[in-house]
Amino acid sequence: MIDIHAHILPGMDDGPQTLEESLAMLEVAVAYGTTDIVATPHANLQYAFDPELADGKIAELRRAAQGKIRIHRGCDFHLSYDNIQDALARPAKYTVNGKKYLLVEFSELLIAKTTNDIFARMQAAGITPVITHPERNIQLHRRLEQIEQWVAAGCLVQVTAQSLLGKFGKPAREFAEELLRRRLVHVVASDAHDAKRRPPRLDQAFELVAHKFGPRRAERLFLLNPGAVIAGVCLEPDDTEEFRPRKWYQFWG
Template sequence: MAREGFVDLHNHILPGIDDGPQDWEESIRMAKVAQEEGIIAVAATPHNIGFGREVNQDLVLSLVGELRARLRREGIELEVFPGIEVMVMPEVFLFLEEGKAFTLNGSKYILVELPYTFYPVYSEYVLFKLMERGYRPILAHPERYVYFQNRPELLKPLVESGLLLQVTSGSITGELGGKAREFSRHLLQEGLVHIIATDAHSAKWRKPAMREAVEEAAQIVGWDKALAMASHNPKSILEGKEVREVWGPS
């Protein structure tokens, strides 16, 4: 990535594959919003399960290829990299073998999510097993899970063991509700956030917006760390390099 700007590690920009955009026109509108927001690159990360259609690495790579070509034709300067958002479950290890789960742009980093309202008993086992096998899981939007909102102490030991946390921009700004806003600010204050990403699903509601969230994060952690979360860390991840580690309370 030659240019400077935000790098969005979590984005449902690929069409017709999950609860993101349903056609190429909407994907292109999302890319335009991303560009206006100062985003220079996105990881396309559809959900791996839950929306009927089988998602695998071949499908994601071919859609990423088509999106890149369409962006070139439209003159939109936005780089796109392949990824997937993987539900934490014991089958993950089988999915990894079958190409139904895979890492971000071929790195060791894998974007994972959990159910919103209950914390499955196997979650920690699966996360630790992934790390034992050399993967570095990035947990999507911990601030939106009810059980972490109610018991924030569950998160710190996981982070100390190597789990990376991605907070969603719409949580910081309040678009995703008061609880998510409050808890995302708590996580920022505690120094537990490595990445800010959009988790965008359309060009309007849950759009790829970054600027306002990064400004709000900077009020809490300072500009240096806020830009590490929205630019340097996600860039390092897509390039397979090490991230800047947790820094403790701000």
């Protein structure tokens, strides 16, 4: 599996603080089937994003991880005015592997009325926004139709693996499932911050999606689509059929 959203770099943000903690996280990721992980330090009012510093930490982490997992660079990009201006001027500073996909996180306080315009300007600058964990943003729970519009306009949606497991509460889990039912989810990622409480694990969410929506959907959300994100290529169209898990009595039919 491929994890496009994880805070794994030591001393960069509210993720791990030491190289040992970072390595412990990578060990968890490897143990549960992740082959590629994108290091996504925050770019928000609290944490300034420095791509060169991130590259240096990634190089250090790669050496320490001895090739057990591939590490890519991304950014957990907060949709603030200054960030947006800077990303439009220098997209590769923030995008995954300097290519076209940008993780974007909305404020939990308000959704700007100009968001459609911001996304259109980003796309004109060659950036494809990947809306991160809308299921954890109460403002977005009321904007299902708007999410539909953003997806129709070419944006992607990433849901957090732990949301599907109920670890962010019932409303987050239900909204994540509703998005899945409506085919408004393109990627599931861990948004890991440590090795235990918010670990870089995708395996349980993969099993859950495979069970409820079919193994082909799971493969698409945990491997094929995130693979396209790290490669910076377009997603293949979702050709997976409607999947109905069999009821217990059907096994005797």
